[in-house]
Amino acid sequence: MHLAYPAVLSALLFCTGLYGVLARRNAILVLMSVELMLNAVNLNLVAFDVWLSRTARDTLHSGQALTLFTIAIAAAEIGIGLAIVLAVHRNRGTADIDKLRDTAEPHGPDEATLTEDEKAEATA
Amino acid sequence: MTTTTLAVLVPLLPFLGAAAGLLLGRTAPGFVRPLAVLPPLTAFALAVVVAVRQDGGRAIDAATELTPTGSVPIELALHIDGFAALVAVLVGLVATCVQIYSTAYLRDDPRYPSYAALVSLFTSAMLLVVYSGDLMVLLVGWEIMGICSYFLVGHYWETPEARAASLKAFLVTKLGDVPFLIGLFALATDAGSFQITKILGTVASGGLDHPTLVALLLLAGVAGKSAQFPLHTWLPDAMAGPTPVSALIHAATMVAAGVYFIARLLPVFEASSAALVVLAVMAAVTMTGSGLAALAQDDIKRVLAYSTMGQLGYMTGALAVGDRGAAVFHLLTHGAFKALLFLAAGVIIHAVGTNSLAAMSRMGNLRDRVPDAYWTMTVALLSLAAIPPFSGFFSKESVLGAAEHASTGHAEGIPDAAGWTVLVAGLVSALLTAAYATRLWLLAFRGRGVEAPDHGRQPVAMTAVLWVLAVPSLALGGLAYGRLPGWFDGHDLNPTLTTSVLGTGVALAGGLVTYGAWRHTTALAARVSLGAVAAHPDADGGLAEAEAGATHTPAHGDMATAPDPADPGRLLLGPLHRHAAAGFHLDALYTALFVRPVLAGATLVRFLDREVVDTYVRGASAVPRLLGGAVRRAQTGNVQTYVSALLAGTVVLVVAVLLVATGA
Amino acid sequence: MSLAAATHGFLSPTGVEIAFLLVGLVTFGAALVTVTTRQLVHAALWLVVTLGGLAVEYLLLTAEFIAWVQVLIYLGSVVVLLLFGLMLTRAPIGRSPDADSGNRWTALAVALASAAALVWVVVDAFRTTWIDLDGAAAGSTAVTGASLFQNWVLPFEALSVLLLAALVGAIVLSRKAKAEPSPPPVNSRAATGSSPSVPDSRNHPIERNSPAEQEGAL
Secondary structure (H helix, E strand, C coil): CECHHHHHHHHHHHHHHHHHHHHECEHHHHHHHHHHHHHHHHHHHHHHHHHHHHHCCCCCCHHHHHHHHHHHHHHHHHHHHHHHHHHHHHHHCCCEHHHCCCCCCCCCHHHHHHHHHHHHHHHC | CCHHHHHHHHHHHHHHHHHHHHHHCCCCHHHHHHHHHHHHHHHHHHHHHHHHHHCCCCCEEEEECCCCCCCCCCCEEEEECHHHHHHHHHHHHHHHHHHHHHHHHCCCCCCHHHHHHHHHHHHHHHHHHHHECEHHHHHHHHHHHHHHHHHHHCCCCCCHHHHHHHHHHHHHHHHHHHHHHHHHHHHHHHHCCCEHHHHHHHHHCCCCCCHHHHHHHHHHHHHHHCCCCCCCCHHHHHHHCCHHHHHHHHHHCCHHHHHHHHHHCHHHHHCCHHHHHHHHHHHHHHHHHHHHHHHHCCEHHHHHHHHHHHHHHHHHHHHHCCCHHHHHHHHHHHHHHHHHHHHHHHHHHHHHCCCEHHHHCCEECHHHHCHHHHHHHHHHHHHHCCCCCCHHHHHHHHHHHHHHHHHCCCCCCCCHHHHHHHHHHHHHHHHHHHHHHHHHHHHHHCCCCEECCCCCCCCHHHHHHHHHHHHHHHHHHHHHCCCHHHHCCCCCCCCCHHHHHHHHHHHHHHHHHHHHHHHHHHHHHHCCCCCCCCCCCCCCHHHHHHHHHHHHHHHHCCCCCCCCCCCHHHHHHCCHHHHHHCHHHHHHHHHHHHHHHHHHHHHHHHHHHHHHHHHHHHHHHHHHHHHHHHHHHCCCCCHHHHHHHHHHHHHHHHHHHHHHHHCC | CCCCCCCCCCCCCCHHHHHHHHHHHHHHHHHHHHHHCCEHHHHHHHHHHHHHHHHHHHHHCCCHHHHHHHHHHHHHHHHHHHHHHHHHCCCCCCECCCCECCCHHHHHHHHHHHHHHHHHHHHHHCCCCECCCCCCCCCCHHHHHHHHHHHCHHHHHHHHHHHHHHHHHHHHHHHHHHHCCCCCHHHHHHHHCCCCCCHHHHHCCCHHHCHHHHHHHC
16 A cells, blocks of 8 residues: 555545634534644554555554554543633633733733623623 | 130021021020020120230231132132121120020020020121121021021911021022122122131222122122112011011121121122112112101101111112111121010010001000010111210211212212212111101100000010110110221221211201101090000010001001001102002012013923923823733633633634645 | 555555545645634544544554554544543534634745755655564554553653653642632633532632532533
């Protein structure tokens, strides 16, 4: 099989995940996109492991081992990430990433009152 | 102790008393009165001892250099000649009297501790000026007096008049002090020393390069301190201070300092005939103008203030004709009787609760209420009017004699014009002096109308010092005119026949004319009712005076005058009265000439600062603020934006690296 | 498996390649729908399709153990977790018009640029590289297990520690808000927490729409 197939698929999946991370508003959807990116990497790892194990007689199977580790770490990541998102949601009443702008420079009184309103809304 | 040690103690003791009074004033109120009275008293005693030891002989000189001060050395120097010794005795006497008087006069004043300390400091500064043999040290005392007068004139700082008066006194004297300081530097540069003896030595050898310039610059400071035309305007307003302060300023310190300073450095002034003419004209204008103004004043203290300016005019006149003996002689007698006049006026104000002569002229029997003040004030007024054989007669005759001596060309190096100016002005103001003294006496003690209120006897501390001061007012002139030349330059101080007859004649004429006018106008007194009631008859004199001063303007419309047709001054002055009451509108003139332009300039500067200079500052801040705002806009707080920018940058970098790596 | 060993060419694809290509297209399409759909729950379901497609791809690449692990962990647990998360954060069921943030066009540009760069690089680099899929499976359970426990045992154990840390961390993160004695008003929502058994939840009558009730409704 041509190595370009899994490699290109992996690249496309990665960029799709990238788009999702950058474009999605809901934090959980962002987490999903992160999963997509991780899976793209996994596909890459597996494909190159298969290729290397045949052509270079690699017996370490480092690609597959790393894939397993990645999956485990991804599971841990999704657990922690969800816990964080839930905590944020409990505190702020929203999981929308573009509303979590506490580090923003206040431009003027208008915006400050706006965030105050948002907070009041969130509290109610 | 040596005479030098005693002389050092004389200014030092009141200074220490002032420092201790300020420190202990709050914590130990019991010590305040002893600390106020004893140091000046001791200083007075020591000054007497110093005077006795000096005895008009050779001047005592002592100097110690604390530290090298460059090309022109400044030394702590004493220079005690006959003038210094006698003036110090006068200062000590008046200061002691004022302090004793104040213990009763400001008995209940909450600020008495600081007041007493300032009076002591004032005395100490004046004694420093008197004894100092170094012009820089003299300047220290000179400036301390300026600031003390500021504080003491503003003693009742709750009232706007007192605040304005103290500020005016400070600013006007300061206005003279700036040229004075420059003059001192110029003098020291010419002479190469600040020491008076060396300067006088330089002058004697003709080593002074710019005598006229130096003399005129020094004259400005003297005019400010001694309230000579045209810097005299602070003195009448300074009446807003308590009466003992007025007595101190007018009799012994402050105004006397200017005259004394010229007396010390008279050779410098004599080196320039132009300066002498200016001095003579200044003295003449001050004498006659103040005499006219005094005749129109209603406030008893303002009458006395203008009379002080007139008598200081006599002294500067004597200096202008080169006779400093006569000047200091008049300074001594004037110090005694003017202190007495002010202190007695304080007693009267305390007794009747008003400072208005018009109101006093409508009270009968005032002299029986305050017999001590009546008798002593009579003595002092006779002395002021130069009626023989009172002290003022001899000292004024010595001045007129010196002027006559100079006008006939007998005085060496003195322009005839100066002599004539002083002689004519002196005779005219002798007439005016007698007139306003008579007016004051008649209005205050020969009033008719309601019985003056009876508040019991005045405190002994206040009346006793009147009698103490009455002795030199009565007898100092007669006893001293024969002996003083030995202490002074040796000029004869005996009254000459011509001037005696002339002076006494015009004085008598002035008194009689005033009496006639009073007889004529007193019938009108009953028609217009002007009265005054002491609000707090049992309070101390300070409070009574403060209340009297505060009620004068609302009651009569003006501090200086009252609408009283029974005033003989109104009849005598005729159309001139209105202008004389306002001090010939000099204040208004100065307001138009100096105050308004300065205020306009301040407004302009404020405008330039706020609208022009600040525009650049605001502009300089606005541009970075705008740029910062633009950059700040990128700081949205949105994580996705940040990551997008980060990744876009990464992609760009990767592509660039690839292109470079592949050699594309 | 295909027998195309001697001559390789794009014009003569093997059956495996065709299968890989088709499944890859499905996977990519599902991934695109995942990141673009307006229905949040659908996104999670499309993610299942994507991850399942990837599992098939692993199988096609003879990595069977990885494939089953993928199915077990991703499809079995991660997606379920994500669905729970969606529910707990009160994600609207149905179309939500604001699923994408305002950053969308920037994101699209960045994604396209990086995709172009990556595809260009990958294709340029592996234009002539072929995987020989014949012979024993490269990722059978036996092979993977042997490799894992012979060569990778130490990282494997370390990974267990990491998982433990993540477990503790997740618990701490969930419990921390409850441990606060008096939360400030802004954080009052945290007081009820995500557990319905919080005793003082009745002290907050306003919190009718709190996540606790959402969870309870589930």
